[in-house]
Amino acid sequence: MPLRTDLRNVAIVAHVDHGKTTLVDAMLWQSGAFGEHQHVQERAMDSGDLEREKGITILAKNTAVRYRGPAAAAAGAPDGVTINIIDTPGHADFGGEVERGLSMVDAIALLVDASEGPLPQTRFVLRKALLAHLPVIVVINKVDRPDARIAEVVDEVYELFLDLMDEGDDQALEFPVVYASAKAGRASLERPADGELPDSEDLEPLFRTILETVPAFEYEEDAPLQAHVTNLDASPFLGRLALCRVHAGRIHKGQQVAWCRRDGSVERVKVTELMLTEALDRVPADSAGPGDIIALAGIPEITIGETLADPEHPVPLPLITVDEPAISMTIGTNTSPLAGRTKGAKVTARLVKDRLDRELVGNVSLRVLPTERPDTWEVQGRGELALAILVETMRREGFELTVGKPEVVTREIDGRVHEPVEHLTVDCPEEYLGAVTQLLAGRKGRMEHMVNHGTGWVRMEFRVPSRGLIGFRTEFLTETRGTGIAHHVFEGYEPWSGELRTRRSGSLVADRAGFATSYAILNLQERGSLFVGPGTEVYEGMVVGENSRADDMDVNVTKEKKLTNVRSNADELERLVPPRVLSLEQSLEFCREDECVEVTADAIRVRKVVLDATQRDKARARARRG
Numbered sequence: 001m002p003l004r005t006d007l008r009n010v011a012i013v014a015h016v017d018h019g020k021t022t023l024v025d026a027m028l029w030q031s032g033a034f035g036e037h038q039h040v041q042e043r044a045m046d047s048g049d050l051e052r053e054k055g056i057t058i059l060a061k062n063t064a065v066r067y068r069g070p071a072a073a074a075a076g077a078p079d080g081v082t083i084n085i086i087d088t089p090g091h092a093d094f095g096g097e098v099e100r101g102l103s104m105v106d107a108i109a110l111l112v113d114a115s116e117g118p119l120p121q122t123r124f125v126l127r128k129a130l131l132a133h134l135p136v137i138v139v140i141n142k143v144d145r146p147d148a149r150i151a152e153v154v155d156e157v158y159e160l161f162l163d164l165m166d167e168g169d170d171q172a173l174e175f176p177v178v179y180a181s182a183k184a185g186r187a188s189l190e191r192p193a194d195g196e197l198p199d200s201e202d203l204e205p206l207f208r209t210i211l212e213t214v215p216a217f218e219y220e221e222d223a224p225l226q227a228h229v230t231n232l233d234a235s236p237f238l239g240r241l242a243l244c245r246v247h248a249g250r251i252h253k254g255q256q257v258a259w260c261r262r263d264g265s266v267e268r269v270k271v272t273e274l275m276l277t278e279a280l281d282r283v284p285a286d287s288a289g290p291g292d293i294i295a296l297a298g299i300p301e302i303t304i305g306e307t308l309a310d311p312e313h314p315v316p317l318p319l320i321t322v323d324e325p326a327i328s329m330t331i332g333t334n335t336s337p338l339a340g341r342t343k344g345a346k347v348t349a350r351l352v353k354d355r356l357d358r359e360l361v362g363n364v365s366l367r368v369l370p371t372e373r374p375d376t377w378e379v380q381g382r383g384e385l386a387l388a389i390l391v392e393t394m395r396r397e398g399f400e401l402t403v404g405k406p407e408v409v410t411r412e413i414d415g416r417v418h419e420p421v422e423h424l425t426v427d428c429p430e431e432y433l434g435a436v437t438q439l440l441a442g443r444k445g446r447m448e449h450m451v452n453h454g455t456g457w458v459r460m461e462f463r464v465p466s467r468g469l470i471g472f473r474t475e476f477l478t479e480t481r482g483t484g485i486a487h488h489v490f491e492g493y494e495p496w497s498g499e500l501r502t503r504r505s506g507s508l509v510a511d512r513a514g515f516a517t518s519y520a521i522l523n524l525q526e527r528g529s530l531f532v533g534p535g536t537e538v539y540e541g542m543v544v545g546e547n548s549r550a551d552d553m554d555v556n557v558t559k560e561k562k563l564t565n566v567r568s569n570a571d572e573l574e575r576l577v578p579p580r581v582l583s584l585e586q587s588l589e590f591c592r593e594d595e596c597v598e599v600t601a602d603a604i605r606v607r608k609v610v611l612d613a614t615q616r617d618k619a620r621a622r623a624r625r626g
Contacts, residue, residue: 001218001219001220002218002219003216003217003219004216004217004219004289004290004291005075005076005081005216006077006079006080006081006082007039007079007081007082007084007216007217007291008081008082008083008084008106008107008210008211008214009083009084009086009088009104009105009106009107009214009217009245009291009293010083010085010105010106010107010108010109010137011085011086011088011102011105011107011108011109012024012085012086012087012088012105012108012109012143012212013088013098013101013102013108013109013110013111013125013126013129014071014110014111014112014121014122014125014141014274015112015113015116015118015119015120015121015122015487016089016115016121016361016463016487017113018111018112018113018122018141018142018180019063019111019113019142019182019183019418019560020087020088020111021087022182022183022589023111023139023141023180023182024085024087025182026030026062026182026183026185026203027065027085027206027207028063028065028201028280029185030069030185030202030203030400031065031067031068031597032066037190039553041479046279052544053151060200060278061081061244061277062070062084062086062087062104062293062360062625063084063085063087063277063280064082064083064084064085064086064276064278064279064388064402065083065279066080066081066082066083066278066450067080067082067083067207067211067509068080068081069204069207069208069374070204070208071204071207071208071211071212071574072211073565074211074492075211075212075216076216079422081211082482083207083210083292084104084105084277084293086104086105086118087163087181088101089123093235095363096595097322098124098125098126098128100127100230100231100304100320100364101271102129102132102134103132103228103230103245103291103320104230104245105134105138106134106214106215107134107135107137107210107213107214107215108125108134108135108136108137109126109136109137109139109210109389109574110122110126110129110136110137110139110154110157111141112137112138112139112140112157113141113142113145113153113155114140114141114142114143114145114148114149114150114166114179114194114428115142115145115147115148115149116158117149117152117153118153118156118160118293118489119425120159120423120424120425120487120488121487121489121491122162123160123163123164123423124490125326125383125490126160126161126164127164128551129341130161130164130165130227130605130611135175135213135214135215136175137175137178137209137213137311138152138154138157138177138178139178139179139180139187139206139216140157140177140178140179140180141178141180141181141182142181142182142183143179143180143181143192143194143195143196143197143198143426144181144195144196144197144558145183145195145289146195146369147195147455148194148195149194149453150191150192151191152176152181152453154191155194157177158173158486160577161175161182164585174213175213176189176213177189177191178206178209179191179192179198179203180198180206181197181198182623183434184197185202185203185480186200186201186202186203187202187203187204187206188200188205189209189261203354207329213452213611214605215490216300217290217291219248219289219290219291220248222247222383223249223290224309224310224312224313224315225246225249225250225251225257225308225309225310226246226247226248226249226295226307226308226309226315226317227245227246227247227251227257227307227308227309228245228247228305228307228317229242229243229244229302229303229304229305229306229307229308229545230244230245230302230304230320231243232302232303232304232361233295235297236271238297238484239297239300240297240299240300240301240302241275241295241296241297242296242297242299242302242308243293243294243295244293244295244296244308245291245292245293245294246288246289246290246292246293246294247290247317247602248290249290250287250288250289250290251274251287251288251294251296251308251312252271252274252286252287252511253271253272253274253284253285253286253287254270254272254276255269255270255271255272255274256268256269256270256307256311257269257270257308257310257311257372258304258308258309258310258311258314259299259302259306259308260307260308260309260314260315260316261306261384262303262305262306262319266314268311269298269299270298271296271297271298271299271308272297273297274286274288274294274296274308275296276288276292276293276295276306276349277293277295282295283612285463289329294400294489296308303361303365304320304361304364304566305319305320306319310451313542315416315531318455318484320364323566323600324380324411325365325366325367325380325381325382325409326382326383326408326409326411326420326466326490327380327381327382327383327384327386327406327407327409327420327466327470328378328379328381328406328407328408328409329378329387329403329404329405329406329407329588330371330377330378330379330402330403330404330596331352331376331377331379331401331402331404332349332352332373332375332376332377332401332402333347333348333349333375333376333392333400333401333402334347334370334400334598334599334600335375336402336539336542336598336605336611337539337540337611338537338539338600338603339368339400339600340400341600342398342400342600342601342602344395344398344399345399345400345600345601346398346399346400347399347400349374351399352375352394352399352401353377354375354398355376355394355399356368356379359390360575361459363390365381366379366380366381366386366390367379367380368380369383376402380409382490382584383490384406384470384588384589385585387588388584388585388588389401391599392583394582394599395584395599395600395601395604398601399482399599400598400599401598401599402596402597402598402599403588403596403599404591404597404609405470405559405588405591405592405593405595405596406470406588407467407470408420408465408466409466410496411493413493416495416496417496418493418494418495418496419465419466419467419494419495419496419497420465420466420490420492420493421463421464421465421466421490421491421492421493421494422463422464422465422466422469422488422489422490422491422492423459423461423462423463423488423489423490423587424440424445424462424463424486424487424488425459425460425461425462425483425486425487425488426459426460426461426462426468426484426485426486427457427458427459427475427484427485427486428457428458428460428480428483428485429456429457429458429483429484430452430456430458432440432480432481432483433458433460435479435480435482436460436476436479436480437460439472439475439476439479440462440464442470443464443465443468443469443472443500444464444465444468444497444498444500444592445462445463445464445465445468446461446462446464447461447465448461449461452495459579463491464488465494465497465500466490466499468500469488469591471503471590472486472589473474473486473585473589474586474589474590480498496497503590503592504550505546505547505548505549506546506547506549506550506551506552506553507526507543507545507546507547507552507553507592507595507606507608508524508528508530508543508544508545508546508547508552508553508555509541509542509543509544509552509553509554509608509613510538510539510540510541510542510543510544510554510555510556510557510558511539511540511554511555511613512540512556513537513538513539513558514536514537514538514558515535515536515537515558516532516533516534516535516536516537516544516557516558516562517534517557517558517559517561518534518576519559519560519561520555520556520557520558521533521534521548521557521576523559524545524555524557525576525577527545527548527553527555528545528546528547528548528549529545529577529580530542530544530545530557530577530579530580531545531579531580531581531582531606532544532545532546532557532579533576533578533579534576536579538557538558539607539611540611540612540613540618541607541608541610541611541612541613542606542607542608543595543605543606543607543608543612544557544579545580545591554613581602582606584597584599584604587605587606588602590606594608594609594610594616594619595607595608595609596608596609
């Protein structure tokens with residue numbers, strides 16, 4: 001069968017912060033994708049505002065590198081080889097993006113930090129690649145870190161392969177290892193000393209390894225067209241763009257194709273525009289062949305997983321499937337007394353529902369279900385971060401929302417309720433070992449493995465119910481004085497492990513509307529930590545702080561000092577502790593079962609679901625009697 005020797009498709013996968021996007025940057029620069037004086041931002045592939053702010057990749061994106069080095073001629077392409085690179089997220093919550101990216105490629109480059117070694121998401125993405133029987137290139141990145149331990153990390157990678165590969169699948173253990181420093185733009189096939197740069201001056205050894213390891217696309221001559229829709233994008237001029245991989249045949253601009261929809265129906269449509277990727281840009285093209293990754297316009301309602309086929313032989317490809325959601329929360333319209341204060345705010349149920357429906361089009365790992373209330377919906381996703389990113393995106397678009405406490409999605413297996421369980425890896429200094437173990441024991445965590453690298457740091461691996469990790473990160477950072485590192489990935493389902501109380505402290509709840517005063521705040525400081533400062537507008541039922549005790553306490557945070565005709569210098573001596581300003585993720589972690597988060601364009605507030613104190617007391621009394 002003929003081969004596309006001028007094309008390679010590869011996905012770069014790794015745990016979060018192991019250097020995927022930085023490596024893609026270096027490959028783009030060294031292949032001459034950017035002009036000599038062209039200004040390109042660092043981490044060019046992280047184009048979203050939230051991606052730049054958080055320093056993580058959220059959406060899988062593709063780029064194309066035109067390699068014309070000496071290895072191209074040896075690969076049978078003297079005019080150069082186009083390497084299509086899919087840069088995938090490293091966070092477990094965006095696993096749907098990873099699975100979609102793997103459906104577009106013929107091999108993966110697995111990046112592993114030379115100090116941290118394989119972490120939970122490394123295991124997750126490698127398992128998916130081995131299930132798809134994709135060849136693997138292992139890249140040990142950041143070899144120039146002062147705390148690099150290259151030989152140990154390579155051994156850990158081999159152990160990971162042995163854990164994940166099928167019985168008798170010895171082929172999986174045969175993979176090349178490249179040693180790299182993405183930041184320095186250097187790679188080598190020879191193992192450098194710990195903490196030193198690779199001996200090569202550029203990434204030529206990595207390019208050569210990609211050409212030798214990633215198989216050239218194999219296709220049948222004159223086969224009917226089959227193109228799989230793996231992602232969606234939008235253009236202000238062309239409308240919705242379908243990002244496809246051509247599996248067979250050729251596709252031309254202006255061509256009539258068969259659109260094989262999810263419901264099984266087939267419709268004839270016209271491809272009005274066809275584009276190929278060059279570096280970070282999409283350029284118009286007249287046609288594309290087997291193996292190409294393309295963007296096309298002209299089908300406004302096309303969705304992920306559908307197929308474009310030959311009109312005479314419309315054979316659909318299998319739909320893309322992703323892992324089931326593990327975490328859910330309710331999203332609805334803002335019902336607080338301060339709703340609609342922001343100019344241009346989107347506050348109606350219709351607008352919120354339309355926005356959630358639009359999100360479903362491009363996010364295959366998300367589900368939206370109706371609830372008993374017409375203005376509230378249950379949104380299910382992979383994890384807290386994925387759902388928090390959705391809410392933050394909507395907030396920046398001007399939506400006002402009420403967001404419920406994250407909960408786990410259970411399922412019934414053999415008549416018993418099962419809950420999702422996570423594989424948690426914790427790195428922390430030795431002196432916090434006891435504190436972390438005690439913290440996780442209270443959250444039903446079971447330690448499975450512990451190793452001391454002899455550097456003063458300990459690595460522990462736990463199996464923890466997903467609900468035990470809701471609100472875990474804030475407490476964990478407090479216990480380890482901000483030094484600990486924790487990563488987790490979905491592991492499977494286990495029988496329900498019983499009642500779990502993750503937050504030991506209660507809430508300070510405003511008992512009336514008004515503006516917070518420094519006099520009231522000063523008197524409440526000894527009760528706990530406050531979330532509001534002087535002059536902040538509050539309402540009855542709004543959570544204004546965290547109580548130092550386990551029970552909730554209704555407080556008057558608007559109390560003013562009585563005026564007298566006696567001069568006092570006490571005001572000059574008042575020393576207010578700055579308020580704790582909670583981010584969206586911290587607010588969701590802080591919530592209890594009877595609390596929710598009010599999200600507006602200019603404020604994030606924690607509040608009680610039932611604002612009236614009398615009604616809350618009656619509900620508590622009913623619960624005790626029940």
